[in-house]
Amino acid sequence: MNTAGERAEKRTAWPWLAAFSVSTLTLPLQSxxxxxxSLFFLSLAAFCLLASRGARPVGLVVLAWLIVVSVYREALEDRLPAGLAGEILEVQGTVSSLPERFGDRLRFRFRPDANVGDISLPRNLLINWYRDWPEVRYGERWRLVLGLKPPWGLVNFNGPDRERWLFGNRLGAVAGVRSGERLSSPESTFGSAQRARQSIRDAIVHQLPETRGRATVLALAIADRSGIDRPYQNLLRETGTAHLMAISGLHVGLATVAGLFLGRYVLGWLPAAGHGLQVYRAGLATGALAAAAYALLAGLGVSTVRAVLMSLAGLLALSSMRAPHPLMAFVLALALVLLLNPLAPLGAGFWYSFLAVLALLAVFFPRPRLSEWWKIALLAQAAIFVVVAPVNASWMGGISPTAFPANLFAIPWVSALVVPPVLTGIVLLPVSGTLAGLSWWLAAGSMEFLLRMLDYLAAWLPGMWATRAPLASVAVGAVLGGLLLLLPKGLPGRWLGLFLLAPLFLPPSSAVPPGGMRVEALDAGQGSAIVLASANHTMLYDTGGGDGEGSDSVGSVIMPALMSLGNGGLDRVVISHGDLDHAGGLFTLRARFSRLSVLGSTGTGTAGVDPCREGMSWSHDGHRFHTLHPSAGLPYLRNNSSCVLAVDGPGVRILLPGDISGGVEHRLLLNGVKPFDVLFAPHHGSASSSTARFLSRVNPRVAIATAGLGNRFGFPRPEVRGRYTAQGVDLWATGECGAIRLDLQANGAITASSARKQTPRIWRWPAAPNCP
Known part of the structure; x- marks a missing residue:
């Protein structure tokens, strides 16, 4: 029996768990x-505090936080050095994840056996195998010839942060396969949870045709979301239902309840199982086992682990006949997840998972007598919609008004008609593949019907509301404001939550003054995408890389930049030339903007693209846009037929030359090209462009090369950098600096900033020294 002192000590533990959690959650905000x-002295202080009974909780918090910091440091040290970018090595190792297919590539994790010579390899590599890949399975051993790169990613002012994702998943390098040889197959089919996942995946793929329903079954059975293509992703995003594809509290709770009742039913028929309390507790144990098994099949994602921990807390409470305070269970689960996986807060799933639970606690714990099902459903959806809005704004760049009505019917539909047959199929698979397939067919059919309903809803209701990517302080304030609003009526100051929420919902503003312009060279990898926004108009020069059929960076790079300017509108696109590193995103943009005006030099006369010819011009907000090349009589010469665009503003002149070489530069010189304040380096800074005479005539104050970090061409070339230096101007590269933003004023002033330098984080690869 617990004494009063022991109970008091347990109560005082919760604030310290909360303190540990808060201190850990602030680490991703640090540079x-x-x-x-400082860590050495903190370690000494922690051991001194542990020696004192009264200060022991403080010592434990400090020690736990030091463990978290050590995990961050270990992850930083386990990355391929930048100096080894581009190395081609033969590496032997083991496939350590389920291979996932994404369009024209196969992706999987790979664990090298050992270092190669004196080159130290990270413990985990992310492998991309492009086109014509063989069958690859978890647990197989391969000898691969790999082109290695550090875990670099695109860094823009808005949109997803790939470097954060790679760091959070402990991936120390990214590699492309040049050739491969299978050395051995997995020893057994069900030798591990990952092999069980592989077998379940094979069975689902064999039993179901390739549809959105099958993609859903794979996502809910084994957390394999590679079958969810881009249109499906867009639908889930616009309707706010993407969380249904992540195995979290809803799904784990159903598995727990199913395991509990199945265990009690089976054990009730066994004479040796006992009766009453013994069967009751044994049923709780089978529920816990079912939850743990499902979590293993789901790959132990953050939301899954959180759900399992909270389910276990509830089962332990039922077993001991004592009900812990729900908030205490929440804090305990939060602290355990952070201690087990300190990098979990680097993913959006962590925040969606815990904030959704916190919202439900805020709305239902103070209202224990609420019994009407429709009130419960409305309050639950409203609570989650409001509290997770800051996460949507931070990770998705907007808030979906469709999410509230969509989830009102989507959540119960998936809970009743999709997840149960998915789980039933997993249970039936060892008994009968046919029965398992029938169960999965029911789940897929139910999901197809739901998705048709979501299609209609997305067509009728407005799409994403563009929002500012909030500062951490704004996001935290919005969460607190949402929680305040959810508390019961009569609480003093409850409506102050509206003022805390308001900054999140204010529409973004371009803040471009009359006569000014914002020019943003996006970090689109080894491609070009440049936004030019004036007070009332937005234009895009080139559309980044892609395959020209929908697989591109429009959704992750271009649209977040456009949405940050206001309503995400776009008036005109100019395509320099038809190469896919410049025109790869045009297909997607034309699908998004049905009335888009497109001008370009594409050679074959692309439908809907007006040919770019020398002498064309138009004006927006006091800025004159005019083309300098190609002339009407020239044949299409790819790079040398680039649509060269000049922009004359009230105070600043800009030249966008595409991929022209020195020959076309000479032609522009003969035509009397004038000086420009801002020059985008021709052909990404290749050695055949940016001739000394051309630079001398253009005489830019600012020069930018759109070139991917560590690109295989070495752009911008060292000799080209030397030419710009001789001209007295720094050449900034988008890969090295991230997106580069220029705010141009009517008086000629230019303010420059870069995403890598403006948003330093622990995981961020540093900007080049000369970046603005």
Whole structure:
């Protein structure tokens, strides 16, 4: 029996768990880890505090936080050095994840056996195998010839952060396969949870045709979301239902309840199982086992682990006949997840998962007598919609008004008609593949019907509301404001939550003054995408890389930049030339903007693209846009037929030359090209462009090369950098600096900033020294 002192000690543990959680959650906001000397003194202080009974909780918090910092430091050290970018090595190792197919590539994790010579390899590599890949299975051993790159990613002012994703998943390098040889197959089919996942995946793929329903079954059975294509992703995003594809509290709760009742039913028929309380507790144990098994099949994602921990807390409470405070269970689950996986907060799933539970606690714990099902459904959806809005704004760049009505019927539909047959199929698979297939067919059919309903809803209701990517302080304030509003009526200051929420819902503003312009060279990898926004108009020069059929960076790079300017509108696109590193996103943009005006030099006369010819011009907000090349009589010469665009503003002149070479530069010189304040380096800074005479005539104050970090061409070339330096101007590259933003004023002033330098984080690869 617990004494009063023991109970008091347990109560005082919760604030310390909360303190540990808060201190850990602030680490992703830091630009660097604390220096090692400070960690040494903190370690000494922690052991001193542990020696004192009264200060022991503080010592435990400090020690746990030091463990978290050590995990961050270990992840930083386990990355391929930048100096080894482009190395081609033969590496032997093991496939350590389920291979996932994404369009024209196969992706999987790979664990090398050992270092190659004196080159130290990270423990986990992310492998991309492009086109004509063989069958690859979890657990197989391969000898691969790999082109290695550090875990670099695109860094823009808005949109997803791939470097954060790679760091959070402990991926120390990214590699492309040049050739491969299978050395051995997995030893057994069900030798591990991952092999069980592989077998379940094979069975689902064999039993079901390739539809959105099958993609859903794979996502809910084994957390394999590679079958969810881009249109399906867009639908889930616009309707706010993407969370249904992540195995979390809803799904784990159903597995727990199913395991509990199945265990009690089976054990009730066994004479040796006992009766009453013994059967009751044994049923709780089978529920816990079912939850744990499902979590293993789901790959132990953050939301899954959180759901399992909270389910276990509830089962333990039922077993002991004591009900812990729900908030205590929440804090305990939060602290355990952070201790087990300190990098979990780097993913959106962590925030969606815990904030959704916190919202439900805020709305239902103070209202224990609420019994009407329709009130419960409305309050639950309203609570989650409001509290997770800051996460949507931060990770998705907007808030979906369709999410509230969509989830009102989508959540119960998936809970009753999709998840149960998915789980039933998993249970039936060892007994009968046919029965398992029938169960999955029912789940897929139910999901197809739901998706048709979501299609209609997305067509009738407005799409995403563009929002500012909020500062951390704004996001935290919005969460607190949402929680305040959810508390019962009569609480003093409850409506102050509206003021805390308001900054989140204010529409973004371009803040481009009359006569000014914002020019943003996006980090689109080894491709070009440049936004030019004036007070009332937005234009895009080139559309980034892609395959020209929908697989591109429009959704992850271009649209977040457009949405940050206001309503995400776009008036005109100019395509320099038809190469896919410049025109790869045009297909997607034309699908998104049905009345888009497109001008370009594409050679074959692409439908809907007006040919670019020398002498064309138009004006927006006091800026004159005019083309300098190609002339009407020239044949299409790919790079040298680039649509060269000049922009004359009240105070600043800009030249966008595409991929022209020195020959076309000479032609522009003969035509009397004038000086420009801003020059985009021709052909990404290749050695055949940016001739000394051309630079001398253009005489730019600012020069930018759109070139991917560590690109295989070495752009911008060292000799080209030397030419710009000789001209007295720094050449900034989008890969090295991230997106580069220029705010141009009517008086000629230019303010430059870069995404890598403006948003330093622990995981961020540093910007080049000369970046603005």
């Amino acid at each position: 660097a880890l604390p220096p090692e000397w």
